[in-house]
Amino acid sequence: MTAAQKIVPDQExxxxxxxxxxxxxxxxxxxxxxLPIATFLIKGNPIADEPxxxxxxxIDAGAPPHADNIVETVKSVLKHPKDKLKYICITHxxxxxxxxxxxxxxxxxxxxxxxxxxxxxxLCDGKSFSSCAGDTWVFNVMxxxxxxxxxxxxxxxxxxxxxxxNWEYSHLIKIIETHGHTPGSISFLHVPSRSIMxxxxxxxxxFTSKLPNLSYPLATGTCHMGNAIKxxxxxISFKSEIDTIFPxxxxxxxxxxxxxxxxxxxxDPR
Numbered sequence: 001m002t003a004a005q006k007i008v009p010d011q012e013x014x015x016x017x018x019x020x021x022x023x024x025x026x027x028x029x030x031x032x033x034x035l036p037i038a039t040f041l042i043k044g045n046p047i048a049d050e051p052x053x054x055x056x057x058x059i060d061a062g063a064p065p066h067a068d069n070i071v072e073t074v075k076s077v078l079k080h081p082k083d084k085l086k087y088i089c090i091t092h093x094x095x096x097x098x099x100x101x102x103x104x105x106x107x108x109x110x111x112x113x114x115x116x117x118x119x120x121x122x123l124c125d126g127k128s129f130s131s132c133a134g135d136t137w138v139f140n141v142m143x144x145x146x147x148x149x150x151x152x153x154x155x156x157x158x159x160x161x162x163x164x165x166n167w168e169y170s171h172l173i174k175i176i177e178t179h180g181h182t183p184g185s186i187s188f189l190h191v192p193s194r195s196i197m198x199x200x201x202x203x204x205x206x207f208t209s210k211l212p213n214l215s216y217p218l219a220t221g222t223c224h225m226g227n228a229i230k231x232x233x234x235x236i237s238f239k240s241e242i243d244t245i246f247p248x249x250x251x252x253x254x255x256x257x258x259x260x261x262x263x264x265x266x267x268d269p270r
């Protein structure tokens with residue numbers, strides 16, 4: 001793919017968007033629609049006695065049709081023979097955020113998956129989001145089209161974490177509960193770069209246009225819109241710690257600012 005063919009600069013390759021933070025976007029095409037789906041890599045601790053080698057942490061794992069290509073793009077960053085993919089951090093269990101997780105675990109067998117406990121039934125047990133009691137008629141109608149999750153992550157590969165719980169990368173990545181889109185949706189704040197990966201807590205695209213369009217999470221797939229709106233306000237409340245917000249679905253390579261999210265909430269308070 002040439003630069004002229006790319007819709008976003010990081011399409012199908014990891015680009016360092018902030019020091020130690022890399023983003024790669026694949027475009028999922030469906031008929032006349034196109035959905036950008038971002039995954040992130042964070043450079044972690046150096047590996048003892050292996051100069052140049054590091055542990056790496058991934059944020060979200062893309063959609064199933066891109067699984068093999070995602071593995072190859074990850075390998076293109078983890079070039080040192082002793083580099084390790086230590087964790088795959090999942091913002092939520094929708095299939096377009098977990099699609100390459102099983103393939104990645106095959107290639108990196110020491111890796112574990114980080115998620116909120118309330119996402120575990122969808123990641124490990126095949127529970128369908130149709131079981132969720134939504135707070136909007138749109139979700140309660142559309143949820144019946146949901147199928148049981150195809151991902152089955154072994155329980156011994158899971159690290160279940162809530163906000164403010166310590167783990168070995170608490171110094172680098174802060175977990176913030178941003179529930180609503182799904183029962184256990186979480187966001188990951190990369191502390192050094194003051195960047196937060198929010199999954200689908202908001203989106204910055206249009207299915208039929210490549211122009212950025214900041215909006216609320218998609219109603220058809222949002223289990224509890226009331227909680228999702230509270231989570232948007234919660235992200236804004238961390239403005240002293242955040243410079244950049246990176247939604248998972250975003251045609252803007254620079255992400256969005258807290259001020260832009262605040263403007264959306266002011267113009268459309270709901």
